[in-house]
Amino acid sequence: MAVTAGPSPTDAAPVRSPRAWLSQYSWLGMGFAFSLSLFYLIMFVIPFGTAIWLSFNNWDYIQKPVFVNTRNFEKLLGDSGFWDALWNTVRFSVVEIFVALSLALLLALALSHLRPVYQYTLLAIYNLPVIMPGVVSVLLWKWLYRTNGGAFNAILESVGLPAQPFSKSPDQALWCITLMVVWIFLGNSSIVLLAAINEVPDSLLEAAQLDGASAWKRFTAVTLPLIQPAMAYQVVTSIIGTMQMFEPFQLMPGPGHSTRTLSLYTYQLGFEVLNLGYGAAVSIAMFVILLSATLFELQRRRKSWDY
Amino acid sequence: MTATTTDLARLSTPYWQRTRWQTWLLIAVLIGGGFVMLYPFAWLVLSAFKLPADIIRIPPTLWxxxxxxxxxxVVLSHKIGGGSLxxxxxxxxxxxxxTVIAVLITSxxxxxxxxxxRFPLREPLFYFVLSTTMVPFLTLLIPLYVVxxxxxxxxxxxxxxxPSVFSSFGIFLCRQFVYGIPLELYDAAKIDGAGDFTIYTRIIVGMMKPVISVLAIFSFRATFNDYLWPLVTITDGGNYTLPLALRGIGNSFGWFDYSKVMASSLLTLIPPLIVFFIFQRNLVKGIALTGIKG
Incomplete structure (x- = not known):
């Protein structure tokens, strides 16, 4: 760089003095970078560091933290509360993603056959629950799920089916929440998939049709491979979203710990039983699980579209 | 010759322009599905206007x-832990x-x-900001409370x-967008003697309108609907946000008179609904554009 002939407007001048070094940079850029770094230091680096540090300590928020080495993590391995919470989180997450994505794909496929005007209008209806605050949705569904005089049981009885306990039953409570979450996010997921389907060139589908490919074959051999990136994106954001979901589990809990997930468990440990060290350990475990799930999914999907 | 033209016309005809009875069936099914989606919402709206004796009826009636x-x-005059709706x-x-204004400016x-x-550590800093999105909020919750x-x-x-004035997602989205703005525009302004900040206010902001509206909706939704963070940090009813007030009303009335809960829910939904109907088009386009689920 120092031997470049003639001054270049984009290249930095050879560094000689601090002044010269500074002059190659933008003051606005440096000011922004400084405030950004300060913000992330206080709002991310320190809290994340504290979370890791705290997971090796016991702290009740009042007395001084006590260093306990890896005992929190050892406790975690033998804690049925943790494993139950993990099992609930995974069950909820997998079923929600599978059901919501299948329905969203069907919806997006159906919508893709309509004119854009109809697409937008129908999407607006399917998207309505997405804009509602989670608390509103949960309070509403909690009421619809009531055992006595709930709207859902009224429907079941009107078609001659027995009334269900819904959220009152440890076997059904988690799936009641799952159904509600599918309802909330269905429209949102289908927007992403619809955008991808609309991008599939019609000429490819026409060519396949001329070659005598059936509608099913056209879907599996043309559309599906081409929307893989959108599907992968949807799966990954859904993993992140469902694993961290909190409102339904706190406001519409099933009996006992039947719907306690990792996020609710972390909250309870930190803010109800004030076992902050152990709560931090659970939250670190959650971070590791989420990161592994995301990376695993990305890796798995990447194989299928790298061709 | 004519045959070729019709062939071409047929080939370039999008699927949706071939009106057949299947298309109508499809629309019927989709509208049916739309009613299913709206059904819980109908309970919310209609129950808000019911009298206490009406709401506890078994079996319940929608109308x-x-x-x-x-x-x-009742809910507008109800006290919620020192505050009100x-x-x-x-x-x-x-x-x-x-928050939305702050996020829009910083992003x-x-x-x-x-x-x-140009500034030192530009790329490492950007990838650091991007990587923070991988850490779940629940991991930061307890220490952030302490901070x-x-x-x-x-x-x-x-x-x-x-804690939300900088948005990793917003910065990422805007950076991608600025890369799409032709470099010539920037260089021309530079040659005219415009400073970095002038270029930002006069050129960049104006060109970023599509991404700004998308970001505004996402940021609005995330802040207005947030529940966990206010739940942890706000204990005084006078500083409650709407989700917390709703929870309070649910605790007070949820046991016997749900019309109060539904009425306050409906009132809460007014701002999101206004934003939704103004920006619905942008929201759809924006999600399609960015491929982001908020």
Missing amino acids: PEEWSLEAFQ TRSYINSIFVTVT TLGGYCFARL MDRLELLNTLWVLIV
Whole structure:
């Protein structure tokens, strides 16, 4: 760089003095970078560091933290509360993603056959629950799920089916929440998939049709491979979203710990039983699980579209 | 010749322009599905206008027997731990508007800085910001609470605003967008003697309108609907935001008179509904554009 002939407007001048070094940079850029770094230091680096540090300590928020080495993590391995919470989180997450994505794909496929005007209008209806605050949705569904005089049981009885306990039953409570979450996010997921389907060139589908490919074959051999990136994106954001979901589990809990997930468990440990060290350990475990799930999914999907 | 033209016309005809009975069946099914989606929502709206005797009826009836505004009057005068629904309304609007404006400024400026300006550690800093999105909020929840305690922000509205003034997602989105703005525009302004900040305010912000509206909706939704963070940091009812006030009303009335819960839910939904109907087009386009689920 120092031997470049003639001054270049984009290249930095050879560094000689601090002044010269500074002059190659933008003051606005440096000011922004400084405030950004300060913000992330206080709002991310320190809290994340504290979370890791705290997971090796016991702290009740009042007395001084006590260093306990890896005992929190050892406790975690033998804690049925943790494993139950993990099992609930995974069950909820997998079923929600599978059901919501299948329905969203069907919806997006159906919508893709309509004119854009109809697409937008129908999407607006399917998207309505997405804009509602989670608390509103949960309070509403909690009421619809009531055992006595709930709207859902009224429907079941009107078609001659027995009334269900819904959220009152440890076997059904988690799936009641799952159904509600599918309802909330269905429209949102289908927007992403619809955008991808609309991008599939019609000429490819026409060519396949001329070659005598059936509608099913056209879907599996043309559309599906081409929307893989959108599907992968949807799966990954859904993993992140469902694993961290909190409102339904706190406001519409099933009996006992039947719907306690990792996020609710972390909250309870930190803010109800004030076992902050152990709560931090659970939250670190959650971070590791989420990161592994995301990376695993990305890796798995990447194989299928790298061709 | 004519045959070729019709062939071409047929080949370039999108699927949706071939009206067949299947298309109508499809529309019918989709509208049916739309009714299923709207069904819970119908309960919310109609129950808000019911009288207490009407709401506890078994089996329940969707349509109110007699339309009444009683539930609205009761919840608007109801005290929620030292605050009220009206108070929470003001708090929510204040927090949401402030946060959205802050996020829009930091994200557009950040996108511009990271894409076009030179400063030390530019790339490492950007990838660091991006990587923070991989850490779940639940992991940061407990220590962030401690930090806010040390900063003496707990139980003020600022605790809801300060941690969100920079948005990793917003900076990422804007950076991608600024890369799409032709470099010539930037260079021309530079040659005319415009400073970095002038270029930002005069050129970049104006060109970023599509991404700004998308970001505004996402940011609005995230802030207005947030529940966990206010739940942890706000204990004084006077500083409750709407989700917390709703939870309070659910605790007070949920056991016997749900019309009050539905009435306050309906009132809470007004701001998101307004934003939704103004920006619905942008939202769809924006999600399609960015491929982001908010």
